[in-house]
Amino acid sequence: MLRRNISNAALLTMLTGATLAAQQSDARLVGRLSRSAVDSVTALTGHATARGLPIEPLIQKALEGQSKGAEDRLILRAVEDLLDRLNRASAALGDDADDSELVAAAGAMHLGVSTGTLQNVVAAYRDQSLAVPLVVLTDMIRKGVAVPTASSVIVQLVEARVDIESLQRFRRLVERDISSGAAPGEAAIIRARGALLERQRGFSPPAPEWRPLF
């Protein structure tokens, strides 16, 4: 019995080793992370590939951790968590979501945004970049707006078809109001009301000439 368990363990180890060997480690990880951490991250990127998820955000998360001096244990947990959120984000956004949208959605989920909110954003904003409203949503939460308030505001704005430039403007105004001392939730609600009124009047601020969205 014991002999069988040992041989099973040996077989499992060999198979795991063979799998890892088959998956080529990203060259950027080698030399910056320990050998075992590289192997673990490579295994996680293998899972991502198998599920059709992007691997670049996972690689970058590992490199970010190394650059910021985090221990391997913390880096691996961060990469693992990101993989889990990318997986859930993919389920919520659907197959059409691009990498930027998945990463933005994974970020929003990290702060407690629900799958239902993501699905509402998708339903209302299917023909536009989902990354923009999701980045605005994340930023609002980071600035102190409660998750339910921020989620409700964003869903209302995208359902009203407020365009990308107006969303950017909305974010800057909320940020400015909060910096000036306004309560985050109130700032978000008041500025959202303004954005919705502008949308009703058909007011559209001029599109920026530069290509970065923020």
Place this chain on the structure above:
Amino acid sequence: MSESTSRNRHTFERAVEELRRPAHGDDRDVTRIMRAVYRDRSGRWWWRAAAAAAIAATIIVTAGLWRLVTTEGPRPVAGHDSSSFVQFVYVGPEAHAVSLVGSFNDWDPRANPLQRDGRAGVWSAEISLPSGHHEYAFNVDGRWVPDDDAPTGASDEFGVTNSVILVQ
């Protein structure tokens, strides 16, 4: 009298002169007269062709140089097919070294140092970013500092929040 009017008048007089010559009653007369009318224009056609060729060459050279410039900068993330230049600014009169570190340069603090302009302590860098969602932060004398002008990202696993830039 303008140069154009003078040239037209000259062409007209030459055409009239050809018309006054005795006709042979065949196609050569028509050819002779029309050649007199279009002599100046044909000269201008060659001049215009040369000018057009020069303009086209200028456009091609400029486009080539622009492509050369826009493909510089950090290595684009695989799968992205367009990029654009972005300026990053950090104001820190007391700082000694500032660099831009993020997912576009593999979080390498040596990849994109900011240059200090003047004594006011305005640090800046212009780099080419591929399209997509990028997270980054400034590294100021070894400290991680988010960009106040950009949206804040969700990440905080390593104790410091990042900034976010979206490039179309």
